[in-house]
Structures are given as C-alpha cells and as structure tokens.
Amino acid sequence: MEHRIVGPGPYRATKLWNETVELFRARMPLRKHRCRFKSYEHCFTAAEAVDWLHELLRCSQNFGPEVTRKQTVQLLKKFLKNHVIEDIKGKWGQEDFEDNGHLY
Template identity: 70%
Template sequence: GSSGSSGYRATKLWNEVTTSFRAGMPLRKHRQHFKKYGNCFTAGEAVDWLYDLLRNNSNFGPEVTRQQTIQLLRKFLKNHVIEDIKGRWGSENVDDNNQLFRFPA
C-alpha cells in the first residue's frame, strides 16, 4: 500500500455504493400527511436495503452495523446523493424512521 491510495479506494468504494444504491433501491409510492408521493422511499427502507448491500460487499463485510449504515445514508443526504421529499439536502438529518427521501431529478 502506497500512501495516497486509500483516498482513491474510498472514492472508488463511494462511487460503487452510490451507483448500486441508485440502481437497486426500490422506489414506491408513499403517503405522508394525506399527500401521495411517487418514486420515493423511507429512511428505514433505505437503511434496510443499504445494510444488506454493505454486508454482502467484500469491502465492508458482515460486521457492518446498522448505525454505520445510517451514517452512510447521512453522508448521502449531505452530498446530494439523495434529498428529502421537499428537495432539501446538505444536512445529515437522517434517522432510521419513516421520513421520505428521493433521488434528485
């Protein structure tokens, strides 16, 4: 391992995970406060899906925790991989709950 390669590896991993997430995360219709939203997912669903992905990824493995998965989802929101249903992003305001998120248009 030469110095400096870890940053590249992290970037490559990040791209791999975000690509898999965008491609594979099931989008559904959800209802919130009597409004219907299409093509979205709850934070809890995203955590479930990502958790599975990470545990089966050789770079992470089965020792990945649900808390680490939530951290990753927070990074997604911070970096505009996802946004909340109102189009907001840039914070790390994600918990393992029914809050609605979607992919940026």
C-alpha cells in the same frame, strides 16, 4: 450490475464511495408513499433505505458482515449531505438523517 471488488491502492475510499452510490441509485427500491394526505411517487422511507443498504453492505466483499446498522445510518447521512438523496420537500442536508419513516 454486480458488486465490484475494490482492491487496495490509491483512491480506494473514492472508488468505494462511487461504487456504493452507483449501486444505491440503480437498485434501491422506489415506490409510492403517502404523507399528510399527499401521495409521493418514486420514493423510499429512511428505514427502508437503512434496511436495504445495510443488507447490501453486509453482503458486499468490500465491506463484509461486520457493518453495523449505525454505520449504515452514518453513510446515509453523508448521502444526504452530498446530494445523493434528498427529502420529499427537495431539501438537501437541512435535516439530519435518522432511521425512521421520513420520505426521501
């Protein structure tokens, strides 16, 4: 799956959102993590998500290198709020997304 350039026009923000969600779901590396003596398959830490998505956005022609890490965290907060991601306990939006080791 390649980055698609979203041109100007109506619904540009929606197209960018859908493109970013699609890329995140398809490419975000998932692996096994341990938390409190329990193993969780197919998950990622918040910091891993921020690192990966920040690099994706900076390399994208739709966003560019001026994207900050703080903006990436804000986008991931919106992912959590809009049920794109959930924490390992199955909660959506119950907690605020932070750039840390929390599992999703």
